Amino acid sequence: MKATPQHQSQLIDLQLIDTALMSARHRLATLPEREQITAIHARLATSAAELAIVEAELADAAIDLRRSELEVEQVSDRIAKDEARLASGSASPKELEQLQHEVGTLSKRKSELEDLELEIMMRYDAVKTRVDELRNDEIGLQKLELELNIRLENGITEIEKEIAEKELERRSLVPQIDPTLVELYEKIRASNAGVGAALLLGNSCGGCHLAINAIEIERIKTLDVEEVLRCEECRRILVRI
Numbered sequence: 504m505k506a507t508p509q510h511q512s513q514l515i516d517l518q519l520i521d522t523a524l525m526s527a528r529h530r531l532a533t534l535p536e537r538e539q540i541t542a543i544h545a546r547l548a549t550s551a552a553e554l555a556i557v558e559a560e561l562a563d564a565a566i567d568l569r570r571s572e573l574e575v576e577q578v579s580d581r582i583a584k585d586e587a588r589l590a591s592g593s594a595s596p597k598e599l600e601q602l603q604h605e606v607g608t609l610s611k612r613k614s615e616l617e618d619l620e621l622e623i624m625m626r627y628d629a630v631k632t633r634v635d636e637l638r639n640d641e642i643g644l645q646k647l648e649l650e651l652n653i654r655l656e657n658g659i660t661e662i663e664k665e666i667a668e669k670e671l672e673r674r675s676l677v678p679q680i681d682p683t684l685v686e687l688y689e690k691i692r693a694s695n696a697g698v699g700a701a702l703l704l705g706n707s708c709g710g711c712h713l714a715i716n717a718i719e720i721e722r723i724k725t726l727d728v729e730e731v732l733r734c735e736e737c738r739r740i741l742v743r744i
């Protein structure tokens with residue numbers, strides 16, 4: 504097959520555009536923010552699940568605390584009543600004895616209930632701390648997600664602009680090259696990792712980077728400049744500079 508050196512050189516330009524397009528599309532598909540956002544979603548889901556559990560624990564602890572407070576209040580009221588009766592001086596000696604005994608028992612009970620109340624209060628505070636931590640984490644993660652989304656959007660816009668520019672260049676370049684040469688290039692490119700044409704650099708192929716043997720190099724030198732060369736190793740179109 505034959506093609507003018509001009510067309511062969513333009514084929515290298517086309518290859519540069521296609522390589523840039525491949526790179527841009529790869530970058531578009533693998534923007535790091537995508538993975539980071541997915542990781543944040545997973546962390547948010549874990550955090551939300553734990554938050555639901557600890558919030559339920561907090562609600563339970565609040566009920567326990569209120570109940571405990573009421574119990575302490577009730578015992579205190581009874582003690583106050585008994586003490587008022589004692590102070591009134593109108594009780595009989597037998598009644599006095601009973602009242603004193605009851606105040607003693609109630610005071611002991613009150614002290615036990617207060618210890619219990621303190622325990623519940625400590626449990627409530629610990630759960631509340633965890634709830635606050637998780638809520639703060641959630642806010643932080645949501646903020647980070649927002650920032651990453653903005654970065655992702657900017658990244659996409661930038662790469663899509665680059666792709667549009669390269670596609671425009673491609674559309675204006677392709678009609679300038681011999682269609683048969685372009686067709687061959689496309690065929691090779693499809694089965695060679697997107698590279699259909701490469702420069703002959705010294706004595707090696709710019710596509711597969713393998714050295715071309717001396718006999719082949721000598722043969723190439725005798726060929727017409729319009730002769731379209733193919734690398735014997737990778738079969739790509741080799742363009743002489």
Ligand SMILES: [Zn+2]
Pocket residue numbers: 708709710711712713734735736737738739
């Ligand atoms: Zn090669």
